[in-house]
Every structure is written in structure tokens, then in C-alpha cells.
Amino acid sequence: MFLETKNLTKRFGGNTAVNNVDFAIEQGKINAIIGPNGAGKSTFFNLISGFHPPTSGQVIFKGKDITKLPSNKIAELGVARTFQTTNLFDQATVLDNVIVGHRLRTKSNLFDAILRTKRLKQEEKQCKDKAIEVLEFVGLTDVAYKLAGSLSQEEKKRVAFALGLATDPEIIFLDEPAAGVNPDETEGLALLMQKMVKSGVTVCLIEHKMSMIMKLADKIMVLNYGEKIAEGTPEQIKNNDAVIKAYLGGSASA
Amino acid sequence: MASIFKQRNVIAILILFAIVFPFITNNNYLIHIMTLAFIWMIAVYGLNLLAGYTGYLSLAHAGFFAIGAYSLSLLTTKAELNYWLAFVLALIITSILGLLVGLISLRTKEHFFAIYTMCVGYIIYLIIDKWDSLTGGIRGLIGIPGPGNIGPITFTTPVSNYYLVLSFLLLSILVMYRIVHSLTGRTFIAIRNSEDLAQTIGINTMTNKLLVFVISTFFAGLAGALYASFIRFIGPDIGYITITFDILTYLIVGGIGTLSGPVIGTILIVWVSQQLQFLQDYRMMIFGPILTLLVIFYPRGISGGFIEWKMKRQAKKHQKQNKNQNQQMISTQESSAASNKNG
Numbered sequence: 001m002f003l004e005t006k007n008l009t010k011r012f013g014g015n016t017a018v019n020n021v022d023f024a025i026e027q028g029k030i031n032a033i034i035g036p037n038g039a040g041k042s043t044f045f046n047l048i049s050g051f052h053p054p055t056s057g058q059v060i061f062k063g064k065d066i067t068k069l070p071s072n073k074i075a076e077l078g079v080a081r082t083f084q085t086t087n088l089f090d091q092a093t094v095l096d097n098v099i100v101g102h103r104l105r106t107k108s109n110l111f112d113a114i115l116r117t118k119r120l121k122q123e124e125k126q127c128k129d130k131a132i133e134v135l136e137f138v139g140l141t142d143v144a145y146k147l148a149g150s151l152s153q154e155e156k157k158r159v160a161f162a163l164g165l166a167t168d169p170e171i172i173f174l175d176e177p178a179a180g181v182n183p184d185e186t187e188g189l190a191l192l193m194q195k196m197v198k199s200g201v202t203v204c205l206i207e208h209k210m211s212m213i214m215k216l217a218d219k220i221m222v223l224n225y226g227e228k229i230a231e232g233t234p235e236q237i238k239n240n241d242a243v244i245k246a247y248l249g250g251s252a253s254a
Numbered sequence: 255m256a257s258i259f260k261q262r263n264v265i266a267i268l269i270l271f272a273i274v275f276p277f278i279t280n281n282n283y284l285i286h287i288m289t290l291a292f293i294w295m296i297a298v299y300g301l302n303l304l305a306g307y308t309g310y311l312s313l314a315h316a317g318f319f320a321i322g323a324y325s326l327s328l329l330t331t332k333a334e335l336n337y338w339l340a341f342v343l344a345l346i347i348t349s350i351l352g353l354l355v356g357l358i359s360l361r362t363k364e365h366f367f368a369i370y371t372m373c374v375g376y377i378i379y380l381i382i383d384k385w386d387s388l389t390g391g392i393r394g395l396i397g398i399p400g401p402g403n404i405g406p407i408t409f410t411t412p413v414s415n416y417y418l419v420l421s422f423l424l425l426s427i428l429v430m431y432r433i434v435h436s437l438t439g440r441t442f443i444a445i446r447n448s449e450d451l452a453q454t455i456g457i458n459t460m461t462n463k464l465l466v467f468v469i470s471t472f473f474a475g476l477a478g479a480l481y482a483s484f485i486r487f488i489g490p491d492i493g494y495i496t497i498t499f500d501i502l503t504y505l506i507v508g509g510i511g512t513l514s515g516p517v518i519g520t521i522l523i524v525w526v527s528q529q530l531q532f533l534q535d536y537r538m539m540i541f542g543p544i545l546t547l548l549v550i551f552y553p554r555g556i557s558g559g560f561i562e563w564k565m566k567r568q569a570k571k572h573q574k575q576n577k578n579q580n581q582q583m584i585s586t587q588e589s590s591a592a593s594n595k596n597g
Contacts, residue, residue, distance in 0.1 A: 049454060075456035087448035091562070100440040104456025110465060113436035114429050120436055127437065146572075147565060167455050 001060065002027035002202065003048070003079070003171060008057035010043055010226075017043040019226040020057070025171065025219075030197055031204040032213045034237075035223035036246060041206045042084075044223065045173050049081045050074040061171075076104055080169035084176045086160040090149030094140060094159055097148050098131040101166025105130075127166075134162040137199070138192060154185040161192065165201070172196065174205040178212060190216050214238065222246065268517075272420055276413045289416045291524040292423045293480050298504045298516035299430050300473025305502075306511030307434060308466045309446035310363075313498050314355065314371040317378030318471040320493025322348045322478025324382060327395045327488055337402030341479055348475025349468050356467035360460065363449075375498055383490040394489030398482050419480055426473060431513055433469070442466055446511075503541075507548060509557030518556050 004024040010017045018040045025031045033041050046052045048059050050071035059067045066074055088097050106127060112120035135144050138158040143151065151159065157177055164172045177193070178186040190212055193203050207213050213220065214234045222230040222237060224246040230237055237243055276285050297319055305311040325347045329340035359370050382389045389395065401409040401418055409418050433439050441462050444452040453459050482488050491497075508519020523541075530537045552559035 051450070051454075070458075071453045072456045072458045075454055081454050083451065083454075087451060089443060089447045091565070092443075096440075100437075100444045100452075100457075101455050103437055103441055103444075106437055108437055110433070110438055110469070113433050113438040116432060116436075124437060147569065150569065163451075163455060 001063075003059070003061045003204075005044075005048065006058045006060065008044070008047055008059065009055045010040075010047055010052060011055045016226050018047060018054075018223075021223070021226075021228050023221050023228065023231070025202065025204050027171075027202050028197060028200070029202065029218035030193060030216055031202070032217035032220045033204070033206050033223060034208075034210070034213060034220060038225075039223040040226040041223055042175060043226075045081060045175055045206065048074075049079060049173060072104070075167055075169075078168065078170035079173070080164035080167045080171070081173035082160040082164050082175055082177065084179060086156055086163070088148040088151075088156065088159060090147060092148060093145050094148050094151065095128070095131055095135065095144045097159060098135060098162050098166055099127045101134070101163040102127040102130040102168070104167055130166050130168075131162075134165040137165060137195070138162045139188075154181045154189070157181060157189060158192070161196075165196070169201055171202040171204065174203065176206055176208065178207060178209055186212055269424065276416055282412050285412045285416050287524065287528060289412070289419050289484060290481075291520050292416075292419045293477050293484065294501065294504060294524070295516050295520045296423055296426045296480070297474050297477035297501050298508070298520055299426050300470040300477070301501055302505055302510065302512075302516050303430060303433065303442070303473075304466050304470035306505065306515070307439065307446060308442040308463060310360070310463065310467070311368045311502075312359075312371040312467070312470065313368055313495070313502075314359075314375035314378065315470070315474050315501055316495065316497035317375035317493050318348055318352060318474035319478040319481070319497065319501075320378060320382055320488075320490070321351055321471075322475030323482035323488050323492055324389060324395070324478075325475070326479040327398045327482045328388070330399050330483075331395060331397055337399055337483070338404075341401075341483075344479045345472060345475050348478070349472045352468045352471025352475075353464065355471075356464045360463045360467060372495065372498075375493070375495060379490060379493040379495070382493050389490070392490060394487060396487040398486050398488065400486065401483050415484055419484065422476065422480060426476070427513070427517075434513060438462075438465075503545065505555075507545065507555055509555030509559070509561075511554060512557040512561060515555050515557040522556075 001024055005021055008021045008023075009019055021044065033044060035041050043052065047054045050066070050069055050073070054067060057067070058065055061074075061077060061079060064077070066077065066079075069077075088094075106123040108117070108120040108123045111117075112123075132141075132144065135141055138161050140155060140158050140162065143155060148156075148159065161172075161174070161177070164174075174193070178189050181189065186209060193205070193216065197203055205217075214237075217234055220230075220232065220234060220237045221228055222240070222243050224242075229242045229246060230240045232240070275288065279285065297315065301312065301315050322344050325344035326340055329335045329343055330337055333340070335343070355371075355374055359367060359374060362370050383392060385391070400415070403409070407414070409415050433442075441452070441457055444455070444457060445459055445462060449459050478492070481492070504519040504523055505516060506519070507523060508517065509515030526541075527537060530540060533540070548555070554562065
């Protein structure tokens with residue numbers, strides 16, 4: 001198994017945000033998590049990426065239990081994630097914003113900085129090369145030297161992808177990557193996700209745009225009130241009674 | 255590239271000016287004021303790295319300034335250590351105390367961090383003020399020796415002190431420049447932008463924040479130690495909260511999160527206060543409104559405002575260039591299309 005959760009549960013006080021979720025993410029595929037608002041999707045991401053400790057259950061990545069690791073260690077293992085909104089440093093260029101994404105693969109410390117050692121110079125170049133590479137990958141070469149503050153919403157989403165990719169991940173979790181962008185741009189982002197998978201990075205995303213998910217995903221899990229109510233291919237999900245009920249509210253047996 | 259050379263020239267001229275300044279004035283009072291301003295700048299740089307580049311506003315800065323000053327004074331007057339040994343020890347003591355305070359205070363964020371460190375600063379002040387047997391309490395410490403000789407060089411005249419402090423300042427600025435322009439500096443800036451994001455891209459935020467906090471206290475301690483041996487007597491008021499706010503004002507006026515801000519802000523305010531000395535405490539009636547306006551219209555200070563203006567101009571220039579290029583491309587395409595037709 002590539003990455004899986006076992007009986008993952010998170011309670012905030014009396015509220016169970018994620019309840020006993022077993023989910024296996026398939027390597028080299030686009031995995032999607034959908035569900036109505038407040039279904040616990042973002043919490044599920046936060047549990048996997050180490051932002052919140054789960055109340056019970058396990059997260060296993062390539063056979064290793066990562067449940068209790070802090071998020072920076074999880075990132076080092078090759079698990080990247082993006083947020084719904086990415087706070088960029090608006091007064092710096094896009095390139096400058098992305099360079100730090102590769103920092104976790106470097107070792108230079110304060111003394112390298114003060115003495116300007118060879119290692120620092122070499123690692124700075126390594127980070128810059130990586131940033132240029134991922135910016136090209138996400139199609140932002142043209143704006144690399146623009147200020148981050150001047151980017152469009154869609155370009156910011158791409159920068160977020162680039163930052164995640166700069167960490168050299170094996171899997172990337174995308175939290176609503178297409179929220180707030182228009183349909184044409186959504187199409188472009190979908191293509192980018194497919195490109196990521198082709199380059200060997202497994203994708204797992206949360207998304208509300210159903211038409212996009214149904215076209216894009218290889219595997220879908222549906223959460224409702226913190227519980228997994230369905231899992232399968234888009235075809236299976238479309239025809240699943242529980243899913244229809246959760247989304248439309250009524251009985252599906254008409 | 256041309257702008258870099260220009261910037262370099264400006265810096266070279268400023269350094270040159272600082273070096274020849276004592277010969278220009280020959281006025282010991284002015285030299286004294288400048289030396290003091292340089293000492294403050296070092297402290298401001300320490301706060302700048304923490305508050306400006308990492309986003310953690312510490313209000314315990316004067317406390318660490320005082321710890322540096324008192325450590326040096328006690329080690330030289332009571333323990334009678336060699337001056338430079340005491341100097342190094344004072345920096346180590348300040349940094350270690352900084353580490354301990356950082357370990358606890360960095361568990362808080364934003365205003366909670368500011369409030370917590372303000373309390374720490376006040377406690378440091380109280381300890382210095384009340385621990386009579388060690389610190390001399392409200393009477394303070396007198397008879398602190400000036401900087402010890404380094405080989406044949408002595409520091410007995412105001413001018414030699416001026417150069418000593420200036421070299422420490424230049425060294426501090428160099429170190430700051432290198433930190434900010436390194437991967438370590440980028441890491442700090444990433445934490446300022448968004449701690450959550452920094453952590454998800456694999457940055458150990460706690461370790462890095464602790465590192466900045468210790469560096470910041472180190473520079474506060476350095477400034478404090480220089481201050482003690484420059485003024486030769488110290489009292490608990492150097493650790494008082496007003497000193498923290500003085501340092502913070504220098505930083506905000508000059509430009510928080512910029513490398514030139516600490517120099518600009520400190521020089522400007524020290525100079526203006528000198529000019530307005532006849533007003534005594536009524537000076538604040540002039541400072542207050544100016545500071546308020548500055549924070550509203552130039553939240554990143556004089557230096558930050560200038561950088562923003564320059565960036566906007568560059569962006570405009572860039573856009574124009576792009577437009578021209580596009581037009582050129584279109585016109586060449588048109589001409590080639592035309593030639594194709596003709597052909």
C-alpha cells in the first residue's frame with residue numbers, strides 16, 4: 001500500500017469531524033475526496049499531513065507509521081500539500097517565493113550563511129534551479145520575475161502547486177485547487193494535475209466542482225458527517241444511492 | 255545590474271562618510287551622539303531580524319540589552335575579568351537567557367507573543383531593580399571600564415570609541431545582510447508569511463524561530479555591552495519598557511523588515527530629538543503624530559516605502575517593454591505575412 005489510513009478518527013470536543021475512516025490512496029493515480037460542506041474533508045487532510053494529531057487510528061505511508069510525526073517531517077518523507085489559500089510574500093518575486101520550497105532538501109545553516117560557504121552557494125543554486133524547474137512545470141516561467149502580489153487567482157494556485165512540487169514529493173494533497181477560478185482555468189489546472197501524475201507524483205485532491213472530479217479522478221471517496229459513505233470509480237459513485245442521498249437530501253429510491 | 259552598482263556606491267559613500275565623520279566635525283559631543291546612535295542601531299538590527307523578517311515582535315528587547323550591559327559590568331567590576339573575556343561571556347550569557355526565554359515564549363504567537371515578551375522584559379527590569387546586592391539596585395553600577403586594549407590599540411578617546419563601535423556596527427550589518435540573503439533568511443521570511451505553509455514545505459518552524467530569537471538577543475546583548483563600556487555607568491532604567499519602544503520606533507520609522515531601515519530610522523530620530531531638545535518632553539507631541547501618519551501611509555517605514563515605489567516603477571517599465579516587444583512581434587509577423595503574400 002502506498003498511503004493508507006486505518007480507523008482514522010478525530011474528535012474536537014464532542015464533535016466527531018472524522019470518524020473511523022479507512023482509505024487507501026493508489027499510487028500514480030488521481031484520488032479525490034468529495035463531500036458536502038463540513039463533511040470533514042479538510043480535517044482529513046490535516047490529519048494526514050500532521051497538522052492535527054488524530055484522536056485514534058493510523059496513517060501509514062509506504063509501510064511507515066507517520067501518525068505522530070510533525071508536518072515538517074512528513075514533508076521530508078515526500079508528502080506535500082497545498083492550502084485553499086496560499087499566503088505568498090507579495091513584495092517578492094514569484095521565483096523568490098518558490099525557492100524556499102526546496103529548503104527541506106538542503107543542509108546549510110546559520111554559519112554557512114554568515115561565512116558564505118561553498119555549501120551554501122551550491123545549495124542556493126540547487127534551490128533556484130529547482131524553483132525554475134517547477135515554475136516551468138506549472139507553466140509560470142513568464143511570470144517568474146513578477147511580484148507575487150500582481151498574480152491572478154489562477155496563477156497563485158499554480159504557484160501553490162509549484163511550492164508543493166519544489167519539495168520533491170511522491171504524493172501531493174491539493175485542498176480545493178480549483179476554488180475561485182473560472183471554468184477555462186479549471187480545465188487548465190485539471191490538465192496540470194494529469195501532468196503531475198504522469199511525472200510520477202500521486203495526486204489526492206478535495207474538490208467541489210463535481211464535473212471536474214468525475215472527469216479527472218481515478219478513485220473517489222465520499223465523506224459525509226465525518227464518515228466514509230462510498231468509495232470507488234466515478235461511475236460507481238455516480239450511481240451510489242448513499243451519495244445521491246447525501247447530496248440531494250432526499251430518498252434516492254424514486 | 256546598473257542599480258546594484260548604484261546601491262553599492264551609495265553604501266560605499268555612507269561608510270566613507272562614517273569613517274571621516276570625526277575629522278569633519280571635531281566636535282566631541284556630536285561624536286558621542288553618533289557613537290550612541292550606532293550602538294542603538296546594533297540593537298535595532300537584532301529586533302529587525304526577529305520582528306521584521308520572522309514576524310515575531312518581541313518587547314523584551316531592552317531587557318536583553320540590559321542583560322548584556324549588566325553582565326559585562328558585573329564581570330568586569332565585581333569579578334574583575336579581562337575586558338574582552340567579559341565581553342564574550344556577556345554575549346554568551348545573554349544568548350543563553352535568550353534561548354531559555356525563547357523556548358517558552360515562542361509557544362505563543364502574534365499579540366500573545368508580544369504581550370508575553372513584554373512581561374518578560376518587565377520582569378528582567380524588576381529583577382535588576384530589586385536585586386540590590388548584585389546589581390546595585392536603583393543606584394546602578396559605576397566605574398565600568400572602557401573597552402580593553404587590542405594589542406597596541408587603545409580605546410581611551412571618544413574618536414577611538416567611535417571607530418570601535420562603528421566596526422561592530424558594520425560587522426553586524428554584514429552578518430545581517432548575509433543571513434537575510436541566504437537560505438536561512440528565506441526560511442525566516444517563509445515563517446513570517448505563513449507558519450502553516452512553512453511547516454508543510456518541511457521547515458521546522460520551532461527550531462528556526464528559536465534560532466532567530468537567540469540571534470536577536472545576541473545583538474541586543476552586544477549593543478548593551480558596548481553601551482555599558484561606552485557610558486561607563488548603568489542603571490536599571492536601560493532595561494525599562496520605554497527603551498524597547500524607542501528601539502521599536504527607530505525600526506518602524508526606518509522600515510521594519512528592510513536592511514537599511516535600522517540605520518535610517520535611528521539616525522533620523524536621534525538627530526531630530528537632538529534638534530528638538532529645547533522642547534523637552536513636548537517633543538513627543540511632534541513625534542506622536544508623525545509616527546501615526548507614517549504607520550498609516552508607510553507601514554514599512556521610509557526604507558520600505560522607497561523600495562515599494564522603486565518596485566512599482568520597475569514593474570511599469572517592464573510592462574512597457576513587454577508591450578513594445580509584443581508590438582514588435584506583431585509588426586514583424588505582419589511584415590513577414592505581407593512578404594509571404596508578395597512571394
